[in-house]
Amino acid sequence: MGREDCWNFTDKGNDTMRCEMNLRSFAAVFLVGFVIGFPLVTAPTRWGSNQNGFGALLGAATLAALLLFLRVRSEPLRWTSGPRIAAVLGFVSLVYSLGLLGATYGLLRPDFVFFVPLSFGVAIMLLRPGFLETLISRKLCLSLTALVLVTAAACLLTTHQHIALLGSHNRRTGFLTFLGCVTLFFLVVTFVRSGRTKRWILIAMVCGAALVSLLALWQFFDPGGSARRWFYDLNTDHRPMGTMGQPNWFGTYLCLLLPLAAAQFLVARTFAARSVALCSCALIFASLLVCQTRGAWVAMACFLAWLAIRHRFAWRKLLPLFAALALVATILLPCKNWEIYRRVTTFGKEIDRASEGSPGTGSSRFGYWIYGFEHLPPHLLIGAGLDTYEEVGAHDETPPPIDKAHSIYLEYALTLGLPGLALYLIFLWGCVKHSTGTPENLISWGLKASIVTYLIQGLFIHDTIQSWPLLWVIAGLAASREAPLPASLGE
Secondary structure: OOHHHOOOOOOOOHHHHHHHHHHHHHHHHHHHHHHHHHHHOOOOOHHHHHHHHHHHHHHHHHHHHHHHHHHHOOOOOOOOHHHHHHHHHHHHHHHHHHHHHHHHHHHHOHHHHHHHHHHHHHHHHHOOHHHHOOOOOHHHHHHHHHHHHHHHHHHHHOOOHHHHHHOOOOOOOOHHHHHHHHHHHHHHHHHOOOHHHHHHHHHHHHHHHHHHHHHHHHHHHOHHHHHHHHOHHHHOOOOOOOOOOOHHHHHHHHHHHHHHHHHHHHHOOOHHHHHHHHHHHHHHHHHHHHHOOHHHHHHHHHHHHHHHHHOHHHHHHHHHHHHHHHHHHHHHOOHHHHHHHHHHOHHHHHHHHHHHOOOOHHHHHHHHHHHHHHOOHHHOOOOOOOOOOOHHHOOOOOOOOOOOOOOHHHHHHHHHHHHHHHHHHHHHHHHHOOOOOOHHHHHHHHHHHHHHHHHHHOOOOOOOOOOHHHHHHHHHHHHOOOOOOOHHHOO
């Protein structure tokens, strides 16, 4: 077989399998680089950080769509009535979206052109359900397909189409970002088919979190005011934010990564590996403390309690971990005039405010939630479109209090409707429901714990451009089915 025939996947010869393995290796290297590099994308301001993260996601997702095309272009496409109708509707929606956004924004917002490769990347997978069901379970395939369709309908049928499709200028969590996240999910489940590759990606993700955590500790102590000169928002909100642009967004990221780091520590077999994992856990935990995001603290406490109870019989391994975390807390609590401790004491005040029903409870979260629930009834079935929380009441006598609901549950209930919220939760839970958490499957348990911790912190914090793509990568790692490598390649 010549080199020009190397990508012909219909021929299952040894050379073809070798080409497929090369493509899989390239995708694995790309994912390792993405999970390390993407969290490091930042800017001096939070909105600049969002813009840079948005651009990095679009570029990475476009490359992911190309890799998916190379992998599935020879897979059979059964043109039954279902795929035909879906293809026609998808093509009409894409043409409409491009015409709408191009006519409105022109060269001012060139990001709309990314709709083509990202829509294509999602479509080539969803239109091959037979192939997709070899990668993930049939129920998960159905729930994801339904979620994509409901999200597309909500973003196309809303009166705020421009914002729903591209995302608001500051937040950038619209339908285009959603397509990028789904494309990354498909890339993971298509190419990450071995436990070894999965572990390398998780190790890289934890290493990236450790780097960001070091930056957050520098921001907390801020020697000579150097951090405030680099990150301007620290002058108005002194809480460390890492590279995420805002402390709450940073808390969401850390809630995703702490369970993965703890699982790496439990599964480590050598002293060197355990030491590195333990240091990573300590750094991430320290960053969670100094960012002073109380919603993330609640999720962290729930995770640590679950960790202690679920793996209580491995107490010899857990003891060094909890001792290290206790040591970190003991060192940090007195720092900067007991700043972290004083933040902890505000929980009592918030409980008193909540009992009184004060809109200012939870840094005004009660007020944000009241606004969301007041505008929810018209959007129960079909949501107002992604990123449109602020728009649904833009013409009220009382202006919107903020542009996000500060709760993923209320945010998606309002923007995707109750069916969209239900499908989103069903999809996430479907990714991890087979994770047993047995000693032989601690990595799988760590992925499950990461998503569960995300769902807990989601009671108080919304999704952001910095953490949402990583959540979908984690979901893909949890959902992917492992497959043996071809014996003819000597694996």
